[in-house]
Amino acid sequence: MAEIELRSLRKTYGKVVAINDLSVHIPDGEFLVLLGPSGCGKTTTLRALAGLETLDRGRILIGGRDVTLLAPGKRGIAMVFQSYAVFPHMRVFDNIVFGLRMRGVPPGDQRTRAHEVADLLQIRNLLDRYPAQLSGGQRQRVAVARAIVMRPDVLLMDEPLSNLDALLRLHMRAELKRLHRELRATTVYVTHDQVEALSLGDRIAVMKEGEIIQCATPSVIYDTPANRFVGSFIGSPPMNFLSGTVAGADGSLRVEVAGTVLALPPRAHPAGGTPAQVTIGIRPEHIAVEFSAVPAAVPAQVSVLEPIGSHQLLTAQVGADIVKVTVPPEFAAEPGRAVWLRFDPARVRLMDPATGQAIAVS
Amino acid sequence: MTLRRLGIYSAALVISAWVAVPLLLISIAAFTPRDVLYQWPRPLWPEQFTLETMRFFLRFTGVWQSTLNSVFVAVLTIGLAFAIAAPASYALARFRFRGRDSLQLAILATKMFPATVLSIPLAVAFIRWHLYDTLLGVALVHTALSIPFVTVIVTSVFVGISYELEEAAMTLGSSRAQAFLRVTLPMALPGLAAAGIFTFVLSWNEVFAATILTLNHRTLPALIVDSVIGAGAPLHFRFAGGFFMIVPALIIIFLIRRYLLTLWGVTVR
Amino acid sequence: MVVAEADLVLDRPRPRVNWTPYVLVLPAFVFLGLFFIYPMVQAIWLAVTDPQSGAFTLSHFRRMSGDLYFRQAIRYTLTITALAVPLQVMLGLAIALLVNTRFRGHSAFLYLTAVPIGISDLAAGLIWLSIFTERGYLNAVLQKLGLIEVPAIFLSVERPDWLLGAVVLTEVWRATAIVMVILLAGLQLIPKDYAETASVFGAGRWQTLRHVILPLLGPSLQTALIIRTILAFQLFATVVILAGRQIPVLAGEAYFWYSLYRSPNVASAYAVLILLFSGSITWLYLRFLRPGEGRA
Incomplete structure (x- = not known):
């Protein structure tokens, strides 16, 4: 030993x-x-x-x-x-x-x-x-x-x-x-x-x-x-990455993604402060899919739905980014349909788009 | 489809005959009574076979001794070639080192300087080095001729044995030498034996250097060439000699037939 | 973090040189120097210096080229090479392709056709002597067929074409095997997928052979050509047995000048000539028969 x-x-x-x-x-x-x-x-x-x-x-x-x-x-x-x-x-x-x-x-x-x-x-x-x-x-x-x-x-x-x-x-x-x-x-x-x-x-x-x-x-x-x-x-499928803009920080951190403002837990300020542009990282299982517009849900469009046994994999288009979401087997949506994606705020990871380094939660 | 098969088989048959018939004919000639060989009309198949022709050849002055010389030279060549080429082969197979590519190229390039080119200048040098007309001298030249082949074959044998096996042995407490002796060598033996046998054939068959470098201590091919050119040896001596020369080669090629492709296949690169 | 002194000792700026491989290749290196570099230099030296004074001279080359046999030797050596090598490659390729069809009995066929690899040029000469000599098998067959009454003399100075033909035939018989084995090994390196892909796209057998197999076999063909051509310049025992000096060849002349005329210098000139021929032909092959990039 x-x-x-x-x-x-x-x-x-x-x-x-x-x-x-x-x-x-x-x-x-x-x-x-x-x-x-x-x-x-x-x-x-x-x-x-x-x-x-x-x-x-x-x-x-x-x-x-x-x-x-x-x-x-x-x-x-x-x-x-x-x-x-x-x-x-x-x-x-x-x-x-x-x-x-x-x-x-x-x-x-x-x-x-x-x-x-x-x-x-x-x-x-x-x-x-x-x-x-x-x-x-x-x-x-x-x-x-x-x-x-x-x-x-x-x-x-x-x-x-x-x-x-x-x-x-x-x-x-x-x-x-x-x-x-x-x-x-x-x-x-x-x-x-x-x-x-x-x-x-x-x-x-x-x-x-x-x-x-x-x-x-x-x-x-x-x-x-x-x-x-x-x-x-790590993760299969891997984490999703979307580009966002910091809209303000008053108590919570507000980040705008594809026209929608998300309220996220505040982050520690790295040297130089939180950048104005951020990359949002979110795992496919931490996204919920809605069929109508709800507050703080990002609008998206269904591209592909792939059954993979225990669940299905939904590929959706959010602006210029592609997002993968795991959905239950009974989920149904034809390609082209508009959906709204709700990100679990506690699970969202923010990264500096320039370095790729994560910005820690404060 | 069947027409194609017919084509393949008839082509194979014709080519087999082309290779086999001359071998058969020299074998018959070697056991045909002497007077039948000079008869006219000449029968294709003698009424009776005889050992007399072979016996005449084997009793011919110097034949027996030169056969022993040939075997001695071949065995010495195997020993020398392996002692020199095997360590280099191991290094080429197992290490990346500066000059590795140039060495490999140099070894291959030596194929371009065959017996004819080496023998004459070496004959002059051997007189000075007291190696002229010695079996050691012949063996040294045969070693030089076989080193490219032995190196390439043995290198490929070692490359074929995964280095991870030796590494595994080393992680289990072997030294590098122990790992080689206990793991790589036992696995390499069949390939090494084939390379050795091949070297034997190469030496046994070599004519030019042996003829140039010896005077009294002839190898068998040198003796036969000498008897034919110098003494005009009779036909039945020549036929018996031809047969006697090919018998060991046939047996040996049969023994290493499994390796023929690897032996020559790898000498390609 | 505190760096201990031992750490600094191990902070080697460069990786340590491993001497093991150099020790292992040393004997080969020394031997190659002694038995290849030295004789080569010595051959050139002998060919251009006077044996008594040691002064530079071209007299040995002049003696060589002024000799009756010189032009013939060059002509015959090149003729035999030009006739035998293409035949060997064609026949060798045919045999290799046959073996590669894996017909029933192909391994026995392979062994049989590979047998001449173990046979020396001397023995091959003696074998074919038993066929072509005056009371040989060829005359016996012709007589049995009623084509001749008295034995025909094939191996005579009056019929140089017959002599040449016998030598070429013997060379083809003996050395096709080496070409075959090299090409077969090359063929087996070519993945089956290529031929299958070609046939899927509608290529016939011949088209597949011509457009897929042969181009991929390029490097092996090149090797076979180089090896065979170099060895054809070495041709000695076969010719001596079948034709004596009636067909002079370069290696034979080197032998006669050394053994018969006791002139190592002229013999060396021949050796240098053979070396030049071998070197330039290899260069030509490498230069003009270069196989494409990235082939097996």
Whole structure:
């Protein structure tokens, strides 16, 4: 068990900056998800933590010990690779005990510990098989078993579910969550799938261009994204963005959107004050649809209505902006029809249109 | 559709015959009694086969010794070529480093300087280096000739084995060397063996350098060329020699038939 | 935040150079220098210096070009190359396309047609000698068919065209396999989708081959052409076995000047000439047969 401290990590490949001055503290036992689009540096960060990449600068501390220059095998970590990297020329059993063998654990202990984790991952009956005889999901379990049999202080996972089909991914996601609850190893998990991140992480670090944009619990990330990027990256469909104009602030903040004035909770004044132009961020489920004009509802026009099982997705035009709204399955409206959208004022997020940074509620 | 199938099969049949018939004919010739070979009218199929022709060839002065020489040179070539090319292949497959592209290009460019160009200047140098007329000298030139092939093949074998496997081994406590020995090497063995066998064929078949660089310590091809040019060896010696030369090659090509495409396919790039 | 001293130590301005790959490529590097760069320089040196005085001279080139066999050697080498290489490429392409149809038995067919890869130019010469020699199989067949009474002499100085034909045939028989395997490997890199797309848009088999497959096969064809042409300039044992010196070729002349006339200098001049030929033909191929951008 160990906490992790990443201090000012920097890594470049020639002129490309993969990680730019990245610092994060991960408390003991936490499940931290590194989330971001491809090329954001999340995998490089994980590999640097594993010791598979040499850094240009910065230090890595695991359990208070500086491991920056240590070989991967000496860091007390274990890793699950995206491709699983299960050794194809070894039986499942030999795969699982490979690390124990490298450590010189006595054969008897190797056997007991291998059986323990095999039971935990329900692959006891596969121990004598070769990886070629296993399904993708089974290979994945072997990769996880091989990592946790080491009883690592830190467990690293690089997109472990990305090669599984949708159903299996859902199942293994729950399995990984259960495993983490049982083992409580500090876990760093890389993914580009925001649903995975929301469901697994104690905290999510959203990354972009080698930097952490926001690092917080899933609910904070979802409800109060730090900027436009985070809001648009998380949530399916993502947050809606509309342009608005500040009309006045007397007790509440009044913002005009498409001719309608919304009364919003007041905001803290950032340096330089609230800009006159703002971007309004609102999630699709925080919008109500009305068929007649009601006070503080924004007029819109229906473009498309898509059923997606448990609910429907309404796409509407508000001025020049497009807004997506989740509506109940029984909702009906033909394209072209005029509707009025009521935004939940408590859920509206304001952003500076120039920087994309959120303006905090005061 | 059936007409197309007919076309495919007849074309395949004609081409198969074109390749196979000469092989069959040299095999028959190698076991045809000597006097039948010089008869007229010449029968296509001898009434009886004999080992006499092959025996004559194998007992011919120097044949046995030069066969041993050929095998020795080929084995030495495999050893040298792997010792030199395998580490470079591993580096090319696993590391990005400055000069990597130029090295790869240089190795491919060496294909442009084949035996003819190398042998004559090296013969002069070998006299100075006391390597002239030695099997080591021949093996060194064969090594030079096989390095482009071995490097390209072995590199592609290593590239074919995911680096993540080695990384996984390293996260599990292996050193880089251990990871290579326990994970990559066992998986690479079949491909490496194929490359080795290929090198053997290359050395076994090489004529020009062996002829130029030896005098008394002939390899088999050098001895045959010498006997034909210098001594005007009789026809039955030539036929038996031709057959004897192709037998190991046939067996070996059969052994590595699975790798033929990869071997040559990858040498393309 | 307080920065500990250790932090500063690790604040390397630049990534550390990893020396491992350089150590690994060192032996290859040294060996290539010793056995490729050195001989090349040495060949040029031998070709242009006087063996006694070490002074610069073109006398070896003059001796080479003044020799009776010189013009013939160039002419025959180029003729054989010009005849054999296109035949090899056409036949190799045909075989590769046949194998790629995956007809029943295509793998046995592939193995059989690939067999000559393992056969040396020397052995190939001896094999075809058994066919073309005076009491060879060709005469035996002709006699059986009643076409001749006395054996015809194919391999004689009086019939240089026959000699040339025998050499070209042997070369085609032996080296088509290499071309075939290179082209087949190239063919298998071409995703099936392209041909399928073409057929969906109404292209027939020949049109698909001409407009889709062959252009995509460009790089493999180029490689096959370069490899075969360079090796055709090396032609030695086949010619020596079938025609002796009646068909002089460049590599053969290099051999005779070295072994028979004991003149490493003139032999080196030939080596330099072969090098120049190989280099310029490769350049020509790369320059004028450049495949399009971004191909497999």
